[in-house]
Amino acid sequence: MQTSMSIREYPEVSMINNRTRTLSRRQFMRGVGLLSAGIILMPENIFAENSQPVTRAIPSTGERIPVIGMGTSRTFDAGNDPAARAELRQVLQVFFDNGGALIDSSPMYGSSEMVVGDLLKTIHNKQKLFAATKVWIDGKQNGIDQMQASMRLMGVATMDLMQIHNLRDWKSHLPTLREWKQEGRIRYIGITTSHGRYHAELMQIMRTEDLDFVQFTYNIGNRTVEDSLLPLAADRGMATLINRPFQRGDLFRKVKGKALPEWAGEFDCKSWGQFFLKFAVSHPAVTCVIPATSKVQHMADNMAANFGKLPSPSMRKRMIEYFTSL
Numbered sequence: 221m222q223t224s225m226s227i228r229e230y231p232e233v234s235m236i237n238n239r240t241r242t243l244s245r246r247q248f249m250r251g252v253g254l255l256s257a258g259i260i261l262m263p264e265n266i267f268a269e270n271s272q273p274v275t276r277a278i279p280s281t282g283e284r285i286p287v288i289g290m291g292t293s294r295t296f297d298a299g300n301d302p303a304a305r306a307e308l309r310q311v312l313q314v315f316f317d318n319g320g321a322l323i324d325s326s327p328m329y330g331s332s333e334m335v336v337g338d339l340l341k342t343i344h345n346k347q348k349l350f351a352a353t354k355v356w357i358d359g360k361q362n363g364i365d366q367m368q369a370s371m372r373l374m375g376v377a378t379m380d381l382m383q384i385h386n387l388r389d390w391k392s393h394l395p396t397l398r399e400w401k402q403e404g405r406i407r408y409i410g411i412t413t414s415h416g417r418y419h420a421e422l423m424q425i426m427r428t429e430d431l432d433f434v435q436f437t438y439n440i441g442n443r444t445v446e447d448s449l450l451p452l453a454a455d456r457g458m459a460t461l462i463n464r465p466f467q468r469g470d471l472f473r474k475v476k477g478k479a480l481p482e483w484a485g486e487f488d489c490k491s492w493g494q495f496f497l498k499f500a501v502s503h504p505a506v507t508c509v510i511p512a513t514s515k516v517q518h519m520a521d522n523m524a525a526n527f528g529k530l531p532s533p534s535m536r537k538r539m540i541e542y543f544t545s546l
């Protein structure tokens with residue numbers, strides 16, 4: 221695990237880039253303002269070129285991916301709204317400019333797959349894209365049709381990760397996922413949940429089926445998987461994608477008006493968003509965390525957690541104690 225990397229920063233989200241050159245708040249806002257007007261792209265010199273994101277290996281192949289990915293539930297369901305799409309285009313550009321790779325979507329998220337696919341055509345620096353979506357329907361043929369539609373909408377010839385959403389009709393879809401993987405149409409297969417009531421069934425599937433990825437909820441306010449899914453995934457050699465790292469925003473509501481502890485600086489953390497993300501990422505069985513945002517500043521904030529030191533086991537205990545005392 222990398223623990224002593226420089227963090228990319230600019231003052232709007234309390235970050236300092238690797239060349240120790242910072243932009244003033246005004247400079248940053250001017251850049252964002254121009255972006256909003258669609259005049260220029262995010263200035264590339266905001267970000268350092270020589271710092272690398274923290275990465276983790278996918279156990280089934282050893283391929284490394286950055287520890288911060290992004291979700292698209294609700295945030296990218298923008299339909300054809302031009303103003304929302306313009307903002308989301310910047311969100312996506314900031315993601316890639318800060319070393320982002322994994323984007324998680326689903327047919328369950330309204331127009332999100334289409335919006336991601338359309339916006340990707342206008343983004344640069346996206347060579348590292350790791351596209352992930354899900355199948356969320358009953359019936360084998362329906363699943364095939366839906367997965368084909370997802371690949372078309374997201375604009376990818378090969379889907380990096382195809383997951384079965386919320387375990388839905390998994391016995392019908394798993395053989396298709398295996399065939400498609402064999403044929404090279406998808407690279408990895410997985411299964412997801414965000415509900416504790418599915419954990420027992422998910423664990424049973426993990427014990428009996430070979431999967432590359434499992435996705436579930438883990439955050440500092442909801443740590444039940446520490447004794448169950450996380451160690452099982454490690455034992456079974458499965459990569460983990462962590463959804464709801466902010467408990468859909470509830471964690472921010474809990475700390476509203478509360479000061480970030482000074483010692484958060486010891487693991488290069490300058491905001492509550494980074495505090496929550498670095499907590500999740502620092503669990504050794506976590507491969508990648510997928511926060512969702514519709515805002516450029518929040519994406520920049522979240523991507524800062526992709527860099528710098530991570531909390532040690534004793535620091536993690538301190539974080540839990542502090543958070544639960546609030």
Ligand SMILES: NC(=O)c1ccc[n+]([C@@H]2O[C@H](COP(=O)([O-])OP(=O)(O)OC[C@H]3O[C@@H](n4cnc5c(N)ncnc54)[C@H](OP(=O)(O)O)[C@@H]3O)[C@@H](O)[C@H]2O)c1
Nearest residue numbers: 291292293412414463464465466467468493511512513514
């Ligand atoms: N069963 C499944 O497969 C499943 C279930 C749940 C989720 N997921 C996946 O996991 C992803 C993440 O989960 P989620 O979207 O439910 O919730 P989340 O990422 O825990 O929270 C999203 C909320 O946090 C806010 N936020 C993001 N960054 C922030 C920041 N730096 N500062 C302040 N607020 C911030 C967002 O608002 P703003 O837009 O205002 O930033 C949004 O309201 C989903 O998008 C989806 O891809 C999968």
